[in-house]
Amino acid sequence: MLRTFRIGGIHPPENKLSAGKKIVRLAVPKQVIVPLSQHIGAPAQAIVKKGDVVKAGTLIAKPSGFVSANIHSPVSGKINKIDAAIDASGYKRTAIYIDVEGDEWEESIDKSDKLIRECHFSAKEIVDKIAAAGIVGLGGATFPTQIKLTPPPGSKAEILIINAVECEPYLTSDHILMLEKGEEILVGVTLLMKSIDVKKAVIGIENNKPDAIKHLKKLASSFSGIEIMPLKVQYPQGGEKQLIDAVMRKQVKSGALPISAGAVVQNVGTAFAVYEAVQKNKPLFERVVTVTGKKLSNPSNFLTRIGTPIHTLIEEAGGLPENTGKVIGGGPMMGKALISPDVPVTKGSSGVLILTKEESVRKPMQNCIRCAKCVNVCPMGLNPTLLMNATEFKSWEMAEANYIVDCIECGSCSFTCPSNRPLLDHIRMGKGKVMGIIRARKA
Known part of the structure; x- marks a missing residue:
């Protein structure tokens, strides 16, 4: 019997319209916009100025805090300006504008397709190369990878879990990456294992990707300590705590980190980026992005440079349909509507979803009927309707206590609510307020 997590969960329509579509490398745009805030934590600090000439892979911004990450130029050309730009959040944030001239890469980057399996670097050297390359979690959370690989004193990892679940409807970028770059991913997994000194890794893949499971199982037979684990299809299995429960049968306590259960979790796309960083000296300046939607003429998976305007990807997928209602950054469950298709691709851009006007219109909210469906599906065991009420009435102590x-923020509660109540919208707002109160209290 296939494993899955044991609390809550739903099974929304999968709509994997771009499944099996090979990765297409997009042409380099005429200009890129590289935000300095494209990871969790402090924004990076620009180290270039207007007029500077850069190559693809040139370091252009350094971390400005402990939780931060390097940013590299995704293109070759000249710095046009450092100015504000609207990002996926809808807010204006500092970004570096680069006018593209040719496509020259830093000489240290190995551009060949030759697979390099052997690694002679120490654990510390691997972590240092990952930090230098600006690797962050590519599943959407964008947490700087080098910090995850450096557990707090007294903590020791027992297992590395690779998140290849891709449970978000519509998205297929991880799926196609496993099919096309399986060996590189497995080498990346061995590098991550070495960096945290563990002998076992489990790659969790939902059972709706049988071709990826079969492919990686065949390849993994020549790698020591790597297990491919098929999982029951259940959303949101891609959440760290849910995946740990599915794989290890361990619950991570409230407020605790995955390392408390002896696990380090990394996305499968991150494992590939680690391979490129350590074995090829290639910083993270491009990634695979799914562009999809029911009315889109050519749902696709694109390898695109960071900073590329999203409208460029949409045009390559057939252009915006006439009845477009919303453009979503990410998937339908956890993604957010973009204020403009001119928003640039960032390290955390896993997908772009085009919704029709019919799909994007909310149904009228009705009174709660106390059916408890939201409670039953919450993967964290929370009471969403109580938390929404606490937020509405600004009862922050009650919200924190619950x-x-x-x-x-998986959206399972809103998805299942028969009264169409915007549970997640309110909870997200309340969560931000309570986290601010907690930070102020600690300060």
Whole structure:
């Protein structure tokens, strides 16, 4: 019997319209916009100025805090300006504008397709190369990878879990990456294992990707300590705590980190980026992005440079349909509507979803009927309707006492609510307020 997590969960329509579509490398645009805030934590600090000439892979911004990450130029050309730009959040944030001239890469980058399996670097050297390359979690959370690989004193990892679940409807970028770059991913997994000194890794893949499971199982037979684990299809299995429960049968306590259960979790796309960083000296300046939608003429998976305007990807997928209602950054469950298709691709851009006007219109909200469906599906065991009420009435103490900070914002509650109540919208707002109160209290 296939494993899955044991609390809550739903099974929304999968709509994997771009499944099996090979990765297409997009042409380099005429200009890129590279935000300095494209990871969790402090924005990076620009180290270039207007007029500077850069190559693809040139370091252009350094971390400005402990939780931060390097940013590299995704193109060759000249710095046009450092100015504000609207990002996926809808807010204006500092970004570096680069006018493209040719496509020259830093000489240290190995551009060949030759697979390099052997690694002679120490664990510290691997972590240092990952930090230097600006690797962050590519599943959407964008947490700087080098910090995850450096557990707090007294903590020791027992297992590396690779998140290849891709449970978000519509998205297929991880799926196609496993099919096309399986060996590189497995080498990346061995590098991550070495960096945290563990002998076992489990790659969790939902059972709706049988071709990826079969392919990686065949390849993994020549790698020591790597297990491919098929999982029951259940959303949101891609959440760290849910995946740990599915793989290890361990619950991570409220407020605790995955390392408390002896696990380090990394996305499968991150494992590939680690391979490129350590074995090829290639910083993270491009990634695979799914562009999809029911009315889109050519749903696709594109390898695109960071900073490329999203409208460029949409045009390559056939252009915006006439009845477009919303453009979503990410998938339908956890993604957010973009204020403009001119928003640039960032390290955390896993997908772009085009919704029709019919799909994007909310149904009228009705009174709660106390059916408890939201409670039953919450993967964190919370009471969403209580947390929504606490937010509406600004009862921040009640919200905190009922673990609003534990919400992973998966949207299962809103999806299942028969009264169409915007539970997640309110909880997300309340969670932000409570987290601010907690930070102020600690300060």
